Amino acid sequence: MAQPTHFIDFADGTPARAARKATLDAERYYDQQVMKQEWETIWTKSWLLAGLASDIAEPGDYFLFSIGHESIIISRDNAGQVQAMYNACQHRGNRVIATEQGSVPAFTCPYHGWTYDLDGTLQTVPDEERFEPRIDCDAYSLKHVKVEVWAGVVWVNMDLEAAPLADFLGIVQDHLTPYRIENMVLILDQTLEIDANWKTAVDNFNEQYHVDFIHPQHASMVNCRDSVNELWPYGHRRTIVEGFVTNPRYGEPEEAPPILDMMARQIGLNPDDFKGRVGDIRKAAQVQKRKLGEELGYSYDEFPDDLVSDVVQYDLFPNIIATIHPEYLWIMRPRPHPTDPNKCFFDKMTLQIHMDVGHDAESGLSLIGDVSQQVALQGARPEHDVFDREAVITGQKSMTITIDQDVHYLPDMQAGMMSAGFQQAVLNEDESRIQHFHDWWDVWMNDAPFERAQAKEAAE
Numbered sequence: 001m002a003q004p005t006h007f008i009d010f011a012d013g014t015p016a017r018a019a020r021k022a023t024l025d026a027e028r029y030y031d032q033q034v035m036k037q038e039w040e041t042i043w044t045k046s047w048l049l050a051g052l053a054s055d056i057a058e059p060g061d062y063f064l065f066s067i068g069h070e071s072i073i074i075s076r077d078n079a080g081q082v083q084a085m086y087n088a089c090q091h092r093g094n095r096v097i098a099t100e101q102g103s104v105p106a107f108t109c110p111y112h113g114w115t116y117d118l119d120g121t122l123q124t125v126p127d128e129e130r131f132e133p134r135i136d137c138d139a140y141s142l143k144h145v146k147v148e149v150w151a152g153v154v155w156v157n158m159d160l161e162a163a164p165l166a167d168f169l170g171i172v173q174d175h176l177t178p179y180r181i182e183n184m185v186l187i188l189d190q191t192l193e194i195d196a197n198w199k200t201a202v203d204n205f206n207e208q209y210h211v212d213f214i215h216p217q218h219a220s221m222v223n224c225r226d227s228v229n230e231l232w233p234y235g236h237r238r239t240i241v242e243g244f245v246t247n248p249r250y251g252e253p254e255e256a257p258p259i260l261d262m263m264a265r266q267i268g269l270n271p272d273d274f275k276g277r278v279g280d281i282r283k284a285a286q287v288q289k290r291k292l293g294e295e296l297g298y299s300y301d302e303f304p305d306d307l308v309s310d311v312v313q314y315d316l317f318p319n320i321i322a323t324i325h326p327e328y329l330w331i332m333r334p335r336p337h338p339t340d341p342n343k344c345f346f347d348k349m350t351l352q353i354h355m356d357v358g359h360d361a362e363s364g365l366s367l368i369g370d371v372s373q374q375v376a377l378q379g380a381r382p383e384h385d386v387f388d389r390e391a392v393i394t395g396q397k398s399m400t401i402t403i404d405q406d407v408h409y410l411p412d413m414q415a416g417m418m419s420a421g422f423q424q425a426v427l428n429e430d431e432s433r434i435q436h437f438h439d440w441w442d443v444w445m446n447d448a449p450f451e452r453a454q455a456k457e458a459a460e
């Protein structure tokens, strides 16, 4: 039986089901013209996850968000407001900021010294009197994009007319609120440069059909056979995968396999108590995690039982893949390359709840699992680690074994799709999230759905 799939409309009436059923033609993954159109209709029209608010905690803090050929400065100004501006000097266009992240009193363009306030207002122009007519500082401020901060995350939209983020995310905001992402700690910040289109990467994370073949370890900890898929407006999706279980496709083992054994022990369950009834571990884990949480200072009160044990992945249009548990979060974000549709930058930000409330150093019992990274950082931000597939294949770098396994295949997918021997993909029902993503991708490419919704709202 195929995985259950549900279409869920937004409360404002925006329908989840796209009007068309996309053909996954190979060209959409490598064609230059397609890439150009994506820029016009998706990247410059959609809300995009730019980064974490914790990186701009204080006035003067900034980071750069690079997307395609654009670089956007995200800063906190002296009034404490978050600003988002194109990183392009209004004198002759030079990038005002070259370093990815930092803290400055003002933004000074290194080329001729034009200086902008933290909110982008032009402040000083060297040899100002030599400009005829005189420079009107207001008119030459850095150009802004829309910005919102929600759940400890900075979101931007290059469309100044865009409706609020809440309209775009809809019910997804309600889903994510209990996770208190804003209280989580960033422990790894990684970027992989990979020879694959950004959608090739998104597709990979939108089905579990490949799991038995390239992630054999999953059969010992999650039930990827019977996941439930939910599909929302604008192309957002999620999948819910039972955790603390073995995959029923292979029958229930007599004893917990090593990975499940370790997961159970970590939270203080004794796997030996479950000999002959391994299937009961999931329910026991739900109870035990709540109990351990109470002891450590972490509350699961806002989560129903299944979300305490299971894995949920939110796929936010266009390019966010967020695997979330109450205790930790992976934000994966394939960003398009500035010029080459056959390349992307695959970011992975790893966040955890603070070890003070998720881990007992004395007993070793832990809701988080591995805290070594958090211990090593001692409260500091991790460095942004940028590497290529070779570094992953040779074992110098890892994004966790599962992602490493995926990464291994992405360039081969990309290369195969460019072959004269391949025209279009064919999907099974368990690949419904891929279909939904591409159905909405088609709508974004042709019909400006978010703008259409706003126009409708304005007319009412």
Ligand code: FES
Residues within 6 Å of the ligand: 089, 090, 091, 092, 093, 094, 109, 110, 111, 112, 113, 114
């Ligand atoms: S280009 Fe920035 S000051 Fe000239």
Ligand SMILES: [Fe+2]
Residues within 6 Å of the ligand: 204, 205, 210, 211, 215, 402, 406
């Ligand atoms: Fe995978």
